[in-house]
Structure formats: structure tokens, C-alpha cells
Amino acid sequence: VLALLxxxxxxxxxxxxxxxxxxxxxxxxGIMSVANHLALRTQTNFSNFSEYLAHVKQVNHxxxxxxxxxxxxxxEHCQVPRNQHHTPLFQVLLxxxxxxxxxxxxxxxxxxxxxxxxxxxxFDLEIAVEKTTDGLSVQWIYDASFLSAERVxxxxxxxxxxxxxxxxxxxxxxxxxxxxxAEEQDYLGSTLNDTTQxxxxxxxxxxxxxxxx
Numbered sequence: 411v412l413a414l415l416x417x418x419x420x421x422x423x424x425x426x427x428x429x430x431x432x433x434x435x436x437x438x439x440g441i442m443s444v445a446n447h448l449a450l451r452t453q454t455n456f457s458n459f460s461e462y463l464a465h466v467k468q469v470n471h472x473x474x475x476x477x478x479x480x481x482x483x484x485x486e487h488c489q490v491p492r493n494q495h496h497t498p499l500f501q502v503l504l505x506x507x508x509x510x511x512x513x514x515x516x517x518x519x520x521x522x523x524x525x526x527x528x529x530x531x532x533f534d535l536e537i538a539v540e541k542t543t544d545g546l547s548v549q550w551i552y553d554a555s556f557l558s559a560e561r562v563x564x565x566x567x568x569x570x571x572x573x574x575x576x577x578x579x580x581x582x583x584x585x586x587x588x589x590x591x592a593e594e595q596d597y598l599g600s601t602l603n604d605t606t607q608x609x610x611x612x613x614x615x616x617x618x619x620x621x622x623x
Contacts, residue, residue, distance in 0.1 A: 411572050412504055412537065413452045413466070415565065418589050423455040428500040428533070431477045447481040448473045451500045460581040496534060503533045506539040519616070567594075 413425040431446050452469050456462040490498040536551040548569075552562045568589050575587050590598070 411569065411576060414454055414462075414503075414584070414587065415572060415589075416502060417454040418568075419565075422447045424451070425454060426451045426500045428503040430503070430505050431474070433579050441457070446477060447503075448477060449481075449484065454584070456584060458581050458583050459576055459579075459587070459621075462584060463580075477570075496572055497532070501534040505536060507538060552611045567591075574589075 413427055416425045416427065417423055427450050429448050429450055431448055450466075450469050450473055452466055454462065456465060485498045488499065492498065531551050531553040534553050534556050538549040538551060540547045540549075548566070550562050552564050571589070571591050572587060575582065588595075
């Protein structure tokens with residue numbers, strides 16, 4: 411759904427979104443975990459959501475097969491020009507926090523999760539999704555030098571509206587998915603465009619223009 415949102419905003423069907431993955435390796439004295447990033451390139455020009463969802467599953471499967479390849483190696487292979495203003499390959503990251511944050515007991519030892527403040531934005535936009543007892547919690551982290559709070563709030567609102575539509579009908583035509591709720595459509599289409607004004611009817615248009623000039 412995030413790729414559909416990005417496609418609507420950018421008017422492009424070829425969307426690349428990053429995601430995080432943790433690789434676990436067995437070493438001589440134990441197990442080592444290494445964080446890595448995957449670039450998921452999806453096409454959004456499908457006729458209905460079920461076909462699009464099958465495509466997304468295939469893209470994720472192929473990415474997971476190559477998850478051991480370091481992200482820097484992928485960047486070098488693709489020969490992406492470096493730019494100090496944004497990250498290579500993708501600028502939007504979808505971060506899935508699927509690990510359990512519960513107390514963990516060891517013999518004579520109790521481990522508790524430590525909550526840390528979020529660091530500064532590493533990407534133009536980062537969406538952190540975490541499973542909770544009430545469902546899914548979504549946090550929007552953004553580069554304030556590039557995006558405004560108002561714009562990101564709009565992203566979140568439109569993302570939620572798209573989610574409601576696909577949850578209500580798993581196979582709607584993608585062209586039927588709306589970005590704006592009825593209230594927002596009415597505000598943009600009617601309220602902001604309500605520019606009707608009275609003008610002196612005893613004068614002709616060219617005379618009014620002459621007065622203004």
C-alpha cells in the first residue's frame with residue numbers, strides 16, 4: 411500500500427522502497443547478527459489489488475533470497491551516482507519492528523527492553539511499523555529540512571485511507587482506490603474553489619479591468 415501511495419504522489423508506476431533486514435550468522439563462538447537494507451522495486455501498473463499483491467510478494471521473496479548481499483555491494487553494482495543530499499537507490503524506508511520486546515529471563519539474570527529516543531532521520535521518510543496488542547503502530551519519521559509536518563500528516567492520512575479500502579475489499583481495481591476521503595475532496599474541490607464574488611453589474615468587464623489597471 412505504501413508503494414501505491416508513493417505512485418499516486420509521484421505519478422510514476424516504478425517505485426523503489428527500502429526495508430530493513432537482520433542477517434544471522436553462525437560463528438565459531440556463537441551467533442552474530444548484522445543489519446542490512448533491501449531495495450524493493452515494485453510496479454504499480456496492475457489492474458487490481460490482488461494481482462499487485464502477488465507481484466509484491468514475489469519482489470519480497472526475491473529480495474530475501476539475496477538478503478546476505480551487503481547493501482553497499484548492490485549500490486556499487488548498480489553504479490548509482492552518489493549524492494550528498496539523499497541516500498542511493500531509495501529515499502523512503504519501511505521499517506518492520508517484528509521482534510518481541512518482552513522481559514527475557516536467564517539463570518540468575520533478568521533482561522528488560524531499553525527504550526531509546528529515535529535518532530535523527532536517516533532518510534527523507536521512514537515509516538516504522540510495530541506490532542502491538544492493539545494492532546499495528548505506525549510511526550512517521552522524516553527529514554525536517556525536506557518535508558514539513560503538515561505534508562507528512564497528509565501522507566499518514568492518505569495511507570490510512572488506502573489501507574481501509576484494501577481491507578474492505580481485497581481485490582478492488584487499483585484505479586478505484588481513492589487517495590482522498592469525501593470530506594477532503596469536498597474541501598479541495600468546493601471550499602477552496604468557492605471564489606464567487608459580486609461585482610458591479612452596471613459596468614462592463616473591460617471597464618472593470620480598466621479601473622484595476
